[in-house]
Amino acid sequence: MKEMDDRQQVQECLKGSKNAFEQLVEKYHKVIFNLAYRMAGQSDDAEDITQTVFIKTYDKLESYDPTYQFYSWLYRIAVNESLNFLKARRKYKNLDPDMFTGEKNPEECCLDNELGSRIQAAIMELEPRYRILILLNHFRSCSYNEIAQTLDIPEKTVKSRLYTARQLLKDIFIKKGTI
Amino acid sequence: MKDHLIELIHKEMDGIITPSEKQELEAELNKDPDLRRLQQELKQTSEILRQVPPLEPSPTLKKKIINAIDFSRYASRIERTDWLSRLTGWLWAPKFRLAYATAAGMVMGIVLSLLLLQSPFSNEPIPLSELYGTIGINDKNYETLNEFTINLEGIDGLVKLNSYRDMVWAELKLATDQPSEIHFNYNEHKLSFKAWRPIDEGRTILETEKNLVKIRSEKQCHCLVLFRKSKNNFYPLTLHIMQSGKTVFTRNFSKEE
Numbered sequence: 001m002k003e004m005d006d007r008q009q010v011q012e013c014l015k016g017s018k019n020a021f022e023q024l025v026e027k028y029h030k031v032i033f034n035l036a037y038r039m040a041g042q043s044d045d046a047e048d049i050t051q052t053v054f055i056k057t058y059d060k061l062e063s064y065d066p067t068y069q070f071y072s073w074l075y076r077i078a079v080n081e082s083l084n085f086l087k088a089r090r091k092y093k094n095l096d097p098d099m100f101t102g103e104k105n106p107e108e109c110c111l112d113n114e115l116g117s118r119i120q121a122a123i124m125e126l127e128p129r130y131r132i133l134i135l136l137n138h139f140r141s142c143s144y145n146e147i148a149q150t151l152d153i154p155e156k157t158v159k160s161r162l163y164t165a166r167q168l169l170k171d172i173f174i175k176k177g178t179i
Numbered sequence: 180m181k182d183h184l185i186e187l188i189h190k191e192m193d194g195i196i197t198p199s200e201k202q203e204l205e206a207e208l209n210k211d212p213d214l215r216r217l218q219q220e221l222k223q224t225s226e227i228l229r230q231v232p233p234l235e236p237s238p239t240l241k242k243k244i245i246n247a248i249d250f251s252r253y254a255s256r257i258e259r260t261d262w263l264s265r266l267t268g269w270l271w272a273p274k275f276r277l278a279y280a281t282a283a284g285m286v287m288g289i290v291l292s293l294l295l296l297q298s299p300f301s302n303e304p305i306p307l308s309e310l311y312g313t314i315g316i317n318d319k320n321y322e323t324l325n326e327f328t329i330n331l332e333g334i335d336g337l338v339k340l341n342s343y344r345d346m347v348w349a350e351l352k353l354a355t356d357q358p359s360e361i362h363f364n365y366n367e368h369k370l371s372f373k374a375w376r377p378i379d380e381g382r383t384i385l386e387t388e389k390n391l392v393k394i395r396s397e398k399q400c401h402c403l404v405l406f407r408k409s410k411n412n413f414y415p416l417t418l419h420i421m422q423s424g425k426t427v428f429t430r431n432f433s434k435e436e
Contacts, residue, residue, distance in 0.1 A: 013253060014253055015253065016250075016253045016254045018250045018254070021248070021250070022241075022245055025241055025244050025245060026241060029236065029240060029241055029244060030233070030235070030236060033234065033236040033240065034233050034234050037234050043234075043236070043237070046236070047236060047237065047240050047243065050236070050240060050244065051240075051243055051244050051247050054244045054247075054248065055244075055247055055248055058248050058250075058252070059252070061253075115227075115230060115231070116231055116232060116234075119227060119228065119231050120231075134228065137193075138225060138228040138229070139228070139231070144193075159186075159189075162189070163185065163186065163189045166189065166192075166221055166224060166225070167185075167221070169224055169228075170220045170221055170223075170224040173220075173223075173224055173227065174220065178227060179220060179223045179224065179227065
């Protein structure tokens with residue numbers, strides 16, 4: 001029923017209803033923001049990514065295939081956008097290392113809590129290709145197959161990368177004394 | 180440590196381990212303390228991740244997103260939905276599709292027939308060139324409406340009145356012992372003069388006046404005088420042969436088809 005509602009909302013958007021898209025933004029912007037934050041590590045960047053994700057989603061709305069879940073489609077756009085953002089940031093970081101000091105703004109500090117910040121710091125130590133697997137598996141509870149579809153990689157690769165990601169994260173937690 | 184056993188630990192965490200694999204893993208865990216420690220650390224890692232609370236974005240994020248989107252992309256469709264589709268929506272109902280296909284086929288058929296064949300609807304006058312050919316080869320596409328001979332002192336001749344579709348023409352073949360003037364008088368409301376075709380060139384001269392075609396001939400005259408007839412099939416046409424200013428022969432060969 002929930003997905004039917006999303007599909008109907010999309011149809012309404014395509015008929016020109018602004019309100020229908022506002023409802024989709026209302027429903028999913030927090031989920032997308034969380035993904036973006038876990039990937040980018042900074043709330044400003046996460047908000048920019050979230051905004052871009054919804055702009056692109058709106059632009060591509062005509063290409064949405066209603067036989068798939070809207071949420072999966074949206075999440076896939078968000079994953080790609082986050083990975084693109086990290087690639088671009090890596091380029092800029094090489095040009096100007098001072099641009100990304102990892103300092104948090106006051107708003108971000110409010111979001112933080114002790115455990116949360118330590119976990120986020122550990123996640124940020126993972127390479128993006130491992131980080132995204134931790135997010136999809138542990139935060140979104142996606143199956144191997146769902147992850148494979150989202151990232152457009154074979155299920156076998158999903159398994160091996162996920163196992164590696166868990167072990168790397170475990171090592172980081174041990175190193176930081178989290179476990 | 181065997182990769183196979185590490186994989187079993189992950190499969191157990193993901194809840195996709197089979198009973199036989201679980202049995203195998205437990206047997207190995209009982210034997211290998213390092214494997215047992217790895218299992219515990221991975222489970223703790225997973226447990227820690229589960230404890231992470233979701234983050235709240237700034238309260239203005241939704242507004243920022245909405246403001247950044249250009250809603251004009253699909254907005255024009257509202258108007259269509261509101262009045263145009265209501266007005267014309269029934270036209271696109273599936274039940275009309277067969278009718279549209281049939282109509283389209285008929286239109287294509289008409290266009291093709293207009294292009295490939297002479298139009299069945301047209302009432303275009305036939306080209307004179309076609310008529311000349313018809314007459315020239317003396318075939319019987321035309322109908323002879325009237326025919327008579329002239330046998331007078333000093334004048335021998337044959338006159339035919341032929342008709343083909345909307346054309347009517349007189350074929351005149353005369354031999355005279357002196358120069359002659361041949362007049363065709365006609366009613367302009369019934370006929371219109373279209374062409375003159377001398378067959379013995381150089382021996383005849385044409386003049387036209389209102390309701391009158393004049394042909395001056397030396398001693399021999401063989402020519403065609405063509406008229407286009409009106410829809411009314413009655414067309415008064417009178418032949419006069421003049422010599423030395425006097426009418427020597429008159430014949431009205433009006434005919435109703």
